[in-house]
Amino acid sequence: MKQGKIKRFKKHVIHAIYSFKQELDNHCANGDTAQHLSAQFGISRNVLQQGFKHIYGIGIRDYKLKQRMERARFLLEAGKDVKEVALTLHYTKARAFSTAFKNYYGVTPTEFANSLNA
Numbered sequence: 052m053k054q055g056k057i058k059r060f061k062k063h064v065i066h067a068i069y070s071f072k073q074e075l076d077n078h079c080a081n082g083d084t085a086q087h088l089s090a091q092f093g094i095s096r097n098v099l100q101q102g103f104k105h106i107y108g109i110g111i112r113d114y115k116l117k118q119r120m121e122r123a124r125f126l127l128e129a130g131k132d133v134k135e136v137a138l139t140l141h142y143t144k145a146r147a148f149s150t151a152f153k154n155y156y157g158v159t160p161t162e163f164a165n166s167l168n169a
Contacts, residue, residue, distance in 0.1 A: 063094070064102055065102070065106075067092035068099065070092060071088055071103065072103065074088065075111075099111070116155065120152065120155045120156065123140060123148070123152055127163055128167060132164075133148070137149075
């Protein structure tokens with residue numbers, strides 16, 4: 052990442068953005084909202100969202116979804132069943148997880164898991 056990309060943000064904001072991303076990377080199933088987490092880091096939600104997108108080129112919501120879906124794929128490849136993956140990733144219902152997975156990958160998690168065994 053280029054140094055010029057982050058110059059417009061103050062040091063504490065940059066630190067908060069890096070810490071926030073690390074939190075997302077370590078806990079992709081975390082259901083905390085950007086607003087809740089930004090308060091923990093002492094910056095506004097809007098500043099966190101703008102800074103995150105400016106530095107990483109992707110919005111927080113899209114990044115969280117990407118992390119969750121990659122984790123879901125990994126868990127399915129490891130042989131976990133759909134309900135277990137949904138619970139692990141903190142989806143309220145397996146159906147909500149299946150819909151999100153299909154929207155992201157174009158196949159249901161069951162179809163994906165079955166293709167691994169074929």
